[in-house]
Amino acid sequence: QVQLVESGGGLVQTGGSLRLSCAASQRIFNINAMGWYRQAPGKQREYVATITSDGSTNYADSVKGRFTISRDNAKNMVYLQMNSLTPEDTAVYYCRWTQLSVIHYWGQGTQVTVSS
Numbered sequence: 001q002v003q004l005v006e007s008g009g010g011l012v013q014t015g016g017s018l019r020l021s022c023a024a025s026q027r028i029f030n031i032n033a034m035g036w037y038r039q040a041p042g043k044q045r046e047y048v049a050t051i052t053s054d055g056s057t058n059y060a061d062s063v064k065g066r067f068t069i070s071r072d073n074a075k076n077m078v079y080l081q082m083n084s085l086t087p088e089d090t091a092v093y094y095c096r097w098t099q100l101s102v103i104h105y106w107g108q109g110t111q112v113t114v115s116s
Contacts, residue, residue: 009110022095
């Protein structure tokens, strides 16, 4: 069974940066998109960013200009560079890969905490 594993979360001060990584336990073919979502305490999970197989990216308005999503096809990994972090970015961050446009794989999440 394919597993996605996120890493790179942690505690950072306001204005700081973190880089999240997401790797698969095995090679997955026909991935249409790789993305990041987050869930803050007491809130629903929300979309953060995606990158498609052709390299196109999309971001939630709340992170646009501060976060950058990228992928390394050779390593089968996706990254989320997060800059200018604020306490509002505190959440558990999840990666999600979409295969054949209909199959979604989720990671277990990594905690990001931004202190004021």
